[in-house]
Structures are given as structure tokens and as C-alpha cells.
Amino acid sequence: MSGKAIALVLVICSALAGGGLYYLQVYGFYNEIPPSGASDVQLTALHSGKPEPIIHEEFQSIDAESSPLRYRACFTTSLNLETLTETFVVHDSPVPNVAPGWFGCFNASKVGAALESGSAIAFLGTGNIVYGFDRVVAVSRDGHGYVWHQLNRCGERFFNGDSLPEDCPLPPQRESQ
Secondary structure: OOHHHHHHHHHHHHHHHHHHHHHHHHHHOOEEEOOOOHHHOEEEEOOOOOEEEOOOEEEEEEEOOOOHHHOEEEEEOOOOHHHHHHHEOEOOOOOOOOOOOOOOOOOHHHHHHHHHHOOEEEEEEEEEEEOOEEEEEEEEOOOEEEEEEEEOHHHHHHHOOOOOOOOOOOOOOOOOO
16 A cells, blocks of 8 residues: 555544544533423522522523533523622622533623623522532623533532542542442
């Protein structure tokens, strides 16, 4: 076999492998999650410290079993930011994660810019929805809402192998291999 033929086979195999990897990363593991009702969007209440559903419409979400960080959702609400900030826990360090481009309602750059400018406020949805990850919910002044999972302080320490602060819940037991 000539060198050109071998090179051509290698290029074709590399292109197929790269295309497959791209597809799996961007499309393959995500599932659209159908709305389940009032509990789709919850915020942690100041008075009880527990997540409570809020009024919302137009809920869309995606998730993947491969990582808790892949959850994203969008919705609209008629509740205003003043009512929300008086009733629910404001998140102190929200950082929206980038969503796949095909999930058009969630743009992490625009959500982040709205949070920085103050035209949106982030709330704690559910703390430790999965150990070490919080569900964060941002709501803008125009009523658009965005949801994502974010590594919390306890999760960051746990996954780095550092000792946990005393106020962190106990991590799940790791199965022996």
C-alpha cells in the first residue's frame, strides 16, 4: 500500500473519530426533560431554608446522566425581583455554565452579563441537589428565568481531596473498588 493511501485512511479515521467525539459532547448525552408541573422551578425560602415552587410558565430543560453540571433550564415568571429577594435566598456567587448551542433559550454569556449589571438576580434553588452541587436560578427583570447546577464550596473541597469545613454535610460513602 502506498504512503498516500495510508495517509488518506488515517485522515478519514481521524475525521470520523473527531466527528463522533463532537457529536457525543454536544448532542449525544443530553436529554430534553418534559415539564413535570409546579415543582420544576423551586427557590430556597428565607423563612424555612427549604426549596419552594414558584409560579412559572414556558419551562424547558435539558440534562445528562454523565454529569450534574449538564442541567440547564429556562422559564418565565410573573413574579418581580423585589418580591423574590424578600422571600428567597439570594445566591452569592453565581456563574452560569455554557449550554450546548442547540439549546437556544440559555445563553451563559447573556445571563452572566445580566447578573453583573443587576438586571437579573440569582437565587439558591436547591442546595446540594447532588452532593457538592447547588441548583442556581437566575431571574431577570423582564421575567425570564434560567437554571443551572454549580459546584458549591463543599463540593469543591471534597472533589479536590481537601478537608471539609465543619458546616458541610457529610459526603456520600465511596464504594470500594
